[in-house]
Amino acid sequence: ILKENLREGLGIVGRIAQKNLSLPILNSVLLSCEKSFLCLKATDLEMGMKWWVLSKVEKEGKIACSLRVLQSLIDSLPSEKLSLKTEEKRLLLEADGFQAQINGLDAEEFPIIPEPEDKISFVIKNSRFIEGLSQVVEMAATSLVKPEISGVHFNFKENRLKMVATDSFRLAEKTILLDNQLEKEASFILPQRACREIINAFGGKEEDLRFYLSPNQVIIESLMMETPHPRIQFFTRLIEGEYPNYQEIIPKEFRFKVFLQKGEFLQRLKTVSLFSNKINEIKIKIRPTKQEMEIEGQNPEVGRSNSVFSAQIEGEKEAAEISFNWRFLVDGLNQIRDKEFVFALSKNEGPAVLKSKEEAADYLYLLMPLRI
Template sequence: MKLQVTQENLAKALGTVARVANTRNTLPILANVLVQTADNRLSISATNLDIAITHRIGSKIEKTGSITVPARLMQDFVSSLPEGILKLELTDNKLHITTDQYKSSINGIAADDFPVMPVISAGSTWKTGAAELKKALSQIVFAASGDDARPVLTGVYFHTIGGEVVAAATDSYRLAERKLGKNKASVSFLVPASAAGDLLRIISDADKEVVVTHDDQQVLFQVDDITLVARLIEGNYPDYRKLIPNKFGTVAKLARSDFLNITKVSALFAREAAGSITIKVDDGKVSINAIASQLGENTAAAEAEVKGSGEVTLNSRYLIDALNAFGGEKVEFCFNGKLEPCIIRSANDPKYLHLIMPLRS
């Protein structure tokens, strides 16, 4: 293998894939990235056997070939180099990297020992806007569970409702859902939240479209020159839609920034009570009370347009996470009673909602 590539392109590709390389795996080669020429381009790949990412970049190829090299060393080294042309040459499983100022070699392992990068030969394919998918992932991935005791809750659920693709995540205490738009495809699959997080980092503001292909075992996301393939989570996702109320006895519409600020202040006093805060809606305002038996008590309020009245006790961290996920200036805070689910939704964006289960006060 002998080629030339820009430092900028190679550093970007390594940054895309290297985080998937697993130094703690029992297979040492999984700590490497695969560097190979394909179709007159340079391909950089990494996998942990559950997720595989490939980034293809332009290069001037004089001789084809392939090698695997340590991901962290390769990424740190290339990102430390100045911008300009890098010359890569492979001899005896050593990858030589040369610039005007540097001459280095990295010991590699033959590419034949690297796992075959997964492909999906047959399956369902559909497309979605890159900006819309990126926004959806940023608003829902954090709501997935980190507890492997219930594997289905550790993923992001893509499915079709009424001809519209919907993405959702829940840890059973909170739920985030966003609609991605109309689609003729019939969609139902569960992506690990870690893979969804990697996909979120991959999608750039310049990307226009994401092509999604999936079968019963894997899903492939194609984002411009980057391919991410993930193993799907098996199991039936809970029927979360039945938890979402159709109407509410109490609704408060207020500035998101005001709601977030009074929640953050109240959370300081809620640490002793495992983050528990009591939210009261009445008389044109939303007020939050938090009590710390050893430190004191705090009540904070914000003006709101109110319909009905009531109070509910929530986990302050969940509420802060939810409010941080919303865009726009105003949100609606809706509930029916102390023990009923609370819904937070945007006053201007009907595609997204967040549900938080109450605490027993």
């Protein structure tokens, strides 16, 4: 096997293997040679990853060994071609005059990672899915007080997939058009960490992703380009519970709509934020009659800064002032792909909505104002 191939596989599955003192087998990676493939597996019992690569297999076998030791050894080897074989409970690795024996664990003790059982539920273009997931995943709650919002909510309906994440202070929604009409609707919640592993494992590839959905788990699979055999299979348990009806908090009417250049606004916002206070507060002032906007930051210990600039403003004529967490504003703006965006402020000091200027905007970011 080529060193770079093995390094890639260990990098993908290795993120799943966490340091576990009570179950040492979970700190290891399972290597198995079967037919013309080398397969690497890792799991923490909540998630599991399998990775395959075409290899010259002379004899089938499997062994579990320390992920940390194997990764460190592979990184230090200069040779490009490696030979792997098992001898009792040891993994023998050879490369250009170099030989190492890594003590292994019984492969039979390695936890079983679920296999796809049912027929494929959905097929999605990889690049489209990974980009969309990246736009929402970091908005999920990090606290487990409300476990149902500690992940990303997926809703497959007709020819659309909606992905939503919220921490109750802000919310991101991404809509993806699917190539095919779905036979039935499906909804589930994936843990945030699982979503990050999906992005890491499948990101940057062109192949389609296949989803196998069961009542309490989902398996995502990509195939090799050379042959219709899995390249990666990722398994994760789902978060139980009912996702909040977030549609109720998305404003239908707005007090103002401000049309802005993203790059210019971000630069002004970051500059003024140097003077924000301990809760990252910045004030946004909208003056429709003057068609201008002002960003202000004030910190008793540092000083004060403001930036006034022209803006196209539609809506009511009365001026308004409202405070936001500037870091949350930046998070949302960074996920808007277009150069121009709409800053829409709802009535009665409700949330602000940021989205692309395009009518068919497929990404929406909602941010609650600070209550001082």
